[in-house]
Amino acid sequence: MHPELILRPQQMKQADGLTVASGIPGIELMRRAGRAVAEAAAKMLMKEAHVVIAAGPGQNGGDGFVVAALLAGQGYRISLGLLGRVEQLSGDAVLAARDWKGPVVPIDSLAFDEADLIVDALFGTGLARDLEGVARIAVERMNASGKPILAVDLSSGIDGDTGQVRGVAVKANRTITFAARKPCHLLMPGRAYCGDVEIADIGIARETLEATSGRLFANTPSLWLDKLPRPELSSHKYDRGHTLVLSGGATRTGAARLAARAALRTGSGLVTVASPPEALGVNAAHLTAIMLRGCDGPEGLHHILQDERLNSLVLGPALGVHSGTRAMVAVAAHARRSLVLDADALTSFEGLATEVHQAFRHAPTVLTPHDGEFMRLFKGHPDIIDPESKIERAHRAAAYTGAVLVLKGPDTVIAAPDGRAAINANGTPYLGTAGSGDTLCGIIAGLMAQGLPAFEAACAGVWIHGEAGASFGPGLIAEDLAELIPGVLRKLLT
Ligand SMILES: NC(=O)C1=CN([C@@H]2O[C@H](COP(=O)(O)OP(=O)(O)OC[C@H]3O[C@@H](n4cnc5c(N)ncnc54)[C@H](O)[C@@H]3O)[C@@H](O)[C@H]2O)[C@@H](O)CC1
Numbered sequence: 497m498h499p500e501l502i503l504r505p506q507q508m509k510q511a512d513g514l515t516v517a518s519g520i521p522g523i524e525l526m527r528r529a530g531r532a533v534a535e536a537a538a539k540m541l542m543k544e545a546h547v548v549i550a551a552g553p554g555q556n557g558g559d560g561f562v563v564a565a566l567l568a569g570q571g572y573r574i575s576l577g578l579l580g581r582v583e584q585l586s587g588d589a590v591l592a593a594r595d596w597k598g599p600v601v602p603i604d605s606l607a608f609d610e611a612d613l614i615v616d617a618l619f620g621t622g623l624a625r626d627l628e629g630v631a632r633i634a635v636e637r638m639n640a641s642g643k644p645i646l647a648v649d650l651s652s653g654i655d656g657d658t659g660q661v662r663g664v665a666v667k668a669n670r671t672i673t674f675a676a677r678k679p680c681h682l683l684m685p686g687r688a689y690c691g692d693v694e695i696a697d698i699g700i701a702r703e704t705l706e707a708t709s710g711r712l713f714a715n716t717p718s719l720w721l722d723k724l725p726r727p728e729l730s731s732h733k734y735d736r737g738h739t740l741v742l743s744g745g746a747t748r749t750g751a752a753r754l755a756a757r758a759a760l761r762t763g764s765g766l767v768t769v770a771s772p773p774e775a776l777g778v779n780a781a782h783l784t785a786i787m788l789r790g791c792d793g794p795e796g797l798h799h800i801l802q803d804e805r806l807n808s809l810v811l812g813p814a815l816g817v818h819s820g821t822r823a824m825v826a827v828a829a830h831a832r833r834s835l836v837l838d839a840d841a842l843t844s845f846e847g848l849a850t851e852v853h854q855a856f857r858h859a860p861t862v863l864t865p866h867d868g869e870f871m872r873l874f875k876g877h878p879d880i881i882d883p884e885s886k887i888e889r890a891h892r893a894a895a896y897t898g899a900v901l902v903l904k905g906p907d908t909v910i911a912a913p914d915g916r917a918a919i920n921a922n923g924t925p926y927l928g929t930a931g932s933g934d935t936l937c938g939i940i941a942g943l944m945a946q947g948l949p950a951f952e953a954a955c956a957g958v959w960i961h962g963e964a965g966a967s968f969g970p971g972l973i974a975e976d977l978a979e980l981i982p983g984v985l986r987k988l989l990t
């Protein structure tokens with residue numbers, strides 16, 4: 497299985513162009529695109545149903561004309577409204593419009609609430625500004641109709657690159673996109689606006705997509721499954737790594753134990769919680785398979801790390817926001833072990849991002865901020881926090897720090913300093929529960945302990961975490977997550 501490539505709108509345009517240059521005319525691509533949409537529409541419809549098609553001024557509108565002609569040929573009743581005038585069409589849309597022999601009405605005279613199905617062919621990847629005036633009203637009327645909506649390529653009003661709403665956007669039930677998904681199909685809120693997304697093959701070769709894509713992927717197992725650790729017959733626990741998780745003080749120990757248990761469940765051969773002296777008692781009372789060591793501040797950590805077998809560290813959950821935590825991070829980075837930094841380890845650097853500039857380029861390091869932690873860490877760095885694209889923000893932060901960035905949320909983006917990135921979409925809102933992020937740290941560290949490189953460990957960790965949460969659903973608490981990991985791994989590995 498190849499990893500699923502995600503193409504940004506500009507790259508898709510380039511892939512279209514290369515395909516045309518290779519001998520497939522643009523109108524042929526458009527006919528194939530329209531046919532895929534018409535087939536999907538037909539499956540949603542009863543005989544002689546009424547289909548209302550909203551066509552835009554560009555090539556997305558051209559697809560709409562193809563759909564109209566094909567569905568009319570199959571006996572469906574078609575109303576087609578155009579934003580703009582037929583004489584203003586350009587490119588392949590001119591040819592597509594000629595295939596449609598029925599009337600073309602102004603878009604504001606379409607009766608969306610009389611439709612059995614609305615086909616949204618207003619805008620696709622060429623959306624260039626916020627929707628206003630007639631276009632905006634048309635989208636608002638489509639949404640208000642309550643009728644099922646099938647979007648062509650993407651929901652009109654959604655920015656293909658960022659997934660953001662440009663003024664207003666169509667709430668589609670389904671989307672048929674072409675050749676590859678675009679970032680907006682995975683990033684929020686675009687993912688919610690596009691509904692169920694299906695990729696239609698219109699004859700653009702995999703090599704063409706590879707040549708134009710910028711190493712952006714959907715985070716699915718095909719991206720990392722071949723690298724997932726599988727213990728060999730002869731292997732013992734010392735071959736499977738040793739994860740060290742730093743605990744907070746006596747009243748803040750749960751986060752470390754959640755991470756530690758997740759690392760153990762993910763297959764780290766050994767896991768140790770390193771605890772401040774005053775919290776040893778409470779940690780001891782709650783740990784069984786996981787080992788425990790006293791660790792007094794940065795010097796304590798430095799001392800423990802003399803043991804070379806400790807090859808993967810988690811620092812941050814409930815560690816406290818202060819200079820001591822910054823000093824621990826410095827010790828850990830200097831020790832050049834695999835490292836996951838989260839929560840307080842990130843927030844302790846609020847406004848001090850220059851201290852982590854290129855700090856992590858020497859060893860596999862993963863930073864796992866949610867949006868709030870990200871904004872705090874990179875405060876004063878508009879070049880990193882201002883881009884509208886979440887992918888761009890993660891890319892820039894990864895390049896700045898030398899670490900793999902896991903920018904969390906319903907659309908977690910994982911970006912490596914070398915330019916690779918993946919968008920995750922398998923989670924569930926039930927993962928938004930106290931301690932869920934601590935568990936994620938443990939999964940990623942546990943995978944790195946077993947030798948997975950940082951980017952693959954981060955991607956696999958985010959996916960496994962998402963899958964575990966989704967398999968449980970309502971009532972999920974962080975304690976459940978570690979216990980759900982074996983079920984997810986079993987499906988992946990057998
Ligand atoms: N041969 C081709 O060119 C193919 C094109 N395809 C379709 O073409 C689409 C991309 O076509 P385009 O690049 O023409 O882009 P779009 O059709 O998405 O939109 C561009 C048009 O909308 C106008 N526009 C942009 N933002 C606007 C706004 N806010 N309000 C009003 N007007 C606005 C632009 O001036 C331009 O006329 C894809 O999404 C896909 O559906 C597919 O059929 C595959 C083949």
Ligand SMILES: Nc1ncnc2c1ncn2[C@@H]1O[C@H](COP(=O)(O)OP(=O)(O)O)[C@@H](O)[C@H]1O
Pocket residue numbers: 866904905906907908923924925926927928929930931932933934935936961
């Ligand atoms: N709506 C959602 N859909 C999918 N995943 C989510 C959603 N909300 C939160 N998550 C995930 O849950 C985890 C929460 O982590 P975090 O915010 O650090 O919580 P905590 O600090 O309480 O552990 C992250 O992995 C995040 O991606």
Ligand SMILES: [K+]
Pocket residue numbers: 556616617618619620647648649650651652
């Ligand atoms: K559309």
